[in-house]
Amino acid sequence: MIALSDFAKRRRCSLAELNLRLGALVLALLLSVWIGAAVAAPPITCSILVFHRFGPVAADSMTTRTTVMEQQILALRAHGYRLVTLAALIGTLQGRVPPEASLVAITVDDGHRSVYTDLYPLIGRLGVPVTLFIYPSAIGNARYALDWAQLRTLAASPGIEIGSHTYWHPDFRREHQGLAPAAYAALAALQLARPREVLHAKLGVSAPVLAWPYGISDEQLRRQARASGYTAALALGNRNASAGDDLYALPRHLITDAVGVRGLLGRLATGPACVP
Numbered sequence: 318m319i320a321l322s323d324f325a326k327r328r329r330c331s332l333a334e335l336n337l338r339l340g341a342l343v344l345a346l347l348l349s350v351w352i353g354a355a356v357a358a359p360p361i362t363c364s365i366l367v368f369h370r371f372g373p374v375a376a377d378s379m380t381t382r383t384t385v386m387e388q389q390i391l392a393l394r395a396h397g398y399r400l401v402t403l404a405a406l407i408g409t410l411q412g413r414v415p416p417e418a419s420l421v422a423i424t425v426d427d428g429h430r431s432v433y434t435d436l437y438p439l440i441g442r443l444g445v446p447v448t449l450f451i452y453p454s455a456i457g458n459a460r461y462a463l464d465w466a467q468l469r470t471l472a473a474s475p476g477i478e479i480g481s482h483t484y485w486h487p488d489f490r491r492e493h494q495g496l497a498p499a500a501y502a503a504l505a506a507l508q509l510a511r512p513r514e515v516l517h518a519k520l521g522v523s524a525p526v527l528a529w530p531y532g533i534s535d536e537q538l539r540r541q542a543r544a545s546g547y548t549a550a551l552a553l554g555n556r557n558a559s560a561g562d563d564l565y566a567l568p569r570h571l572i573t574d575a576v577g578v579r580g581l582l583g584r585l586a587t588g589p590a591c592v593p
């Protein structure tokens with residue numbers, strides 16, 4: 318009897334042990350599947366790039382060779398990124414459209430003449446949407462800038478959106494230091510409203526999105542931008558945008574020739590996800 322009960326105890330023991338081992342095995346399997354999924358599926362990201370000038374050679378630090386930009390666009394597509402309009406990317410950040418792939422929107426600041434001579438043929442050939450941020454005081458005036466006929470052609474082209482880059486591209490940090498509060502608020506109001514009036518009169522566009530000159534903004538400016546009817550505003554920061562960011566200071570990656578293809582892919586791969 319004693320021997321039998323011992324046997325039964327051992328048997329119960331070994332059954333319990335077996336259950337424990339099975340449990341551990343299932344847990345380990347689940348864990349490996351979960352880790353595998355986490356490794357296999359990188360986050361869906363939303364990246365806004367900002368370029369400035371273009372040409373066959375990188376004549377200065379802000380000029381990107383069109384050959385480099387073409388390689389970047391082809392590499393983005395090859396790595397599964399979808400090149401979309403800025404409006405579409407912002408819509409995703411606001412939760413209007415769930416992202417199915419990582420999104421990239423290309424923006425170009427300042428309205429440099431090479432946007433027409435060098436960028437325009439490239440994006441037409443590759444079918445890439447672009448948003449041009451313009452400060453109208455330079456158009457047709459500054460030697461380096463587009464003229465209104467060129468900008469009109471660009472604005473009428475499919476896939477090209479026009480945004481506001483204020484009226485004369487002030488350094489708001491310096492202006493804030495030098496001006497009395499009322500004068501600073503008045504300057505901001507002019508810099509926010511005037512470009513949209515001019516762009517609407519000259520091109521018939523509403524320019525709903527703003528890009529802050531030098532990426533500089535403060536709380537007052539962002540409040541004024543919202544109050545004056547902009548739907549969003551872009552800053553700098555060299556990181557991907559996510560739904561948690563301030564819609565009036567969305568980060569952008571500053572892209573120059575030196576960033577190249579590997580540099581661009583490396584930056585975009587660092588997350589965070591568009592929508593957490």
Ligand SMILES: [Zn+2]
Nearest residue numbers: 426427530531
């Ligand atoms: Zn600028």
